[in-house]
Structures are given as C-alpha cells and as structure tokens.
Amino acid sequence: MRIDCITLFPELIQAAASAGIVGRAHERALVQTQTWNPRDYAVGNYRRVDDRTAGGGAGMVMMLEPLRQCLQAVKVEAAEVTSHVVYFSPQGKPLTQARVRELAAMPHLVLICGRYEGVDERFIANAVDEEISLGDFVLSGGELPAAVLIDAVTRVQEGAMSDMDSARLDSFEDGLLDHPHFTKPNSDEWGDIPAVLLGGNHAQIAQWRRQQQLQRTFERRPDLLKSAPLSPADRQFLDRLRAQTDKNK
Numbered sequence: 707m708r709i710d711c712i713t714l715f716p717e718l719i720q721a722a723a724s725a726g727i728v729g730r731a732h733e734r735a736l737v738q739t740q741t742w743n744p745r746d747y748a749v750g751n752y753r754r755v756d757d758r759t760a761g762g763g764a765g766m767v768m769m770l771e772p773l774r775q776c777l778q779a780v781k782v783e784a785a786e787v788t789s790h791v792v793y794f795s796p797q798g799k800p801l802t803q804a805r806v807r808e809l810a811a812m813p814h815l816v817l818i819c820g821r822y823e824g825v826d827e828r829f830i831a832n833a834v835d836e837e838i839s840l841g842d843f844v845l846s847g848g849e850l851p852a853a854v855l856i857d858a859v860t861r862v863q864e865g866a867m868s869d870m871d872s873a874r875l876d877s878f879e880d881g882l883l884d885h886p887h888f889t890k891p892n893s894d895e896w897g898d899i900p901a902v903l904l905g906g907n908h909a910q911i912a913q914w915r916r917q918q919q920l921q922r923t924f925e926r927r928p929d930l931l932k933s934a935p936l937s938p939a940d941r942q943f944l945d946r947l948r949a950q951t952d953k954n955k
C-alpha cells in the first residue's frame with residue numbers, strides 16, 4: 707500500500723516508519739510512505755502556512771491554500787490509485803483495530819497532520835474523507851497520530867511479521883483482550899508460570915487462554931463483551947464470573 711503524509715514535521719514520520727517491523731516492511735516495499743511539506747506549496751518570502759484565527763482571539767490556523775496545493779500534488783503523483791484522505795483530530799472518531807484492518811486494506815492513504823488550532827475548516831469539509839482521533843486528549847500535532855496509524859496498518863500487512871498469526875491473536879482482533887503471556891524462567895521470586903502452560907496439553911492451554919481473555923475483558927473492558935462473538939461455553943464462564951463478583955460485593 708501507499709501512504710502519503712502531509713506534515714510540517716516530516717522527520718517525525720520518517721523516524722516512525724524506519725524502525726522495527728514497520729521499518730522492515732518499508733524496506734521490503736510492503737508499504738511505501740512518503741512525506742510532503744505544505745510549506746513547499748506556500749507563497750511569499752516567508753512561505754507562511756498559518757494565519758490568525760478568523761474572528762480574533764488566541765491561536766493560529768493552518769491555511770487552506772498550501773494544504774490544497776500540497777494535496778493536489780499528492781493526487782497527481784498517485785493518480786492511478788483511489789485515495790482515502792484522513793485528518794487527525796481530537797474531534798474525530800476514535801481509532802479501533804477493526805478500522806485499522808479496513809484502512810490497511812486500502813491501496814492509498816493520505817494523512818493530514820494538523821498543527822496550531824488545526825486546519826481551516828473548509829479544507830476538512832471539502833478534501834477530507836474521515837477524521838480520526840487517538841483519544842480524548844489534545845496533542846500538539848497530528849504527526850504522532852499519523853505515526854501510530856502507519857505502524858498499525860503496516861504491521862497487519864501480509865508478510866510484515868514472520869508469524870502473522872501473532873497479529874491475528876492480539877487484543878481486539880476477536881473482540882476480546884489478549885491473554886497474559888510468559889516466557890522463561892519457569893520459576894522466579896516474582897512468581898511461577900501457570901502449570902497448565904507447561905503441561906503440553908494443547909486443549910487445556912487453549913481453554914485456559916480463552917478463559918483468561920474473557921476474564922481480562924470482563925475486568926478491564928466490559929464494554930467489549932457486548933459485541934464480542936461468544937460461544938455458549940464463553941457465556942457460561944462469564945455467568946460464573948459475574949456470580950462470583952456479585953458474591954464478593
């Protein structure tokens with residue numbers, strides 16, 4: 707897939723796209739990420755990309771014209787693919803793993819990173835397909851959200867990891883949180899690895915892991931259980947957990 711990122715701080719995106727699994731996926735061209743600086747499309751001696759917020763008051767806003775010209779240049783270069791334009795904003799829809807999977811299947815993402823008070827609203831209304839938020843907090847720019855999205859969509863590309871099953875077993879992939887993981891030593895002053903994981907009985911291990919997933923989700927993110935696909939055995943286990951919790955109250 708191709709990702710074009712429009713940003714005043716390309717170095718932040720380039721650093722994020724060059725390390726670990728994401729870096730290797732880029733080296734192997736599973737994903738190609740390119741950065742574009744709206745300042746290169748600004749006019750005048752100072753190449754201004756921001757101006758005062760209309761109506762007065764505190765704050766600068768990213769100007770329409772450099773962004774429009776920059777996006778136009780991206781679309782000319784990527785004319786052969788359908789583009790999906792994302793603007794990062796605390797006012798957008800919170801990002802989920804399900805949406806990451808959908809975005810990862812698209813041929814071309816254009817990521818717009820805001821700065822200051824954000825970008826001129828007319829750019830959002832006319833050029834943006836989707837606004838994405840990382841959560842209910844405010845960052846100084848859209849570069850970290852863009853880096854997060856590039857990481858999330860890259861690691862799920864077929865071939866990005868040596869064992870793609872490990873991505874399919876992560877939290878949220880089947881609607882639940884992941885189960886706990888352990889590795890050697892089997893025994894330590896901070897605790898032992900649960901005996902079931904060392905017994906070699908694959909059916910028992912699978913059942914233990916599933917129950918741990920259900921318990922963790924029940925304790926930490928009960929909202930996920932409303933939409934998670936659950937078997938009759940899962941439901942019975944959750945009923946027992948609920949009864950136990952009620953008893954302990």
Ligand code: SAM
Pocket residue numbers: 793794795796797818819820821822823824825838839840841842843844845846847848849851
């Ligand atoms: N005035 C904006 C508001 O209150 O909605 C916040 C602007 S913020 C200081 C500057 C830029 O950081 C935004 O344009 C956006 O691109 C990015 N940003 C900040 N918080 C974000 C979040 N939670 N999710 C995604 N992007 C965010």
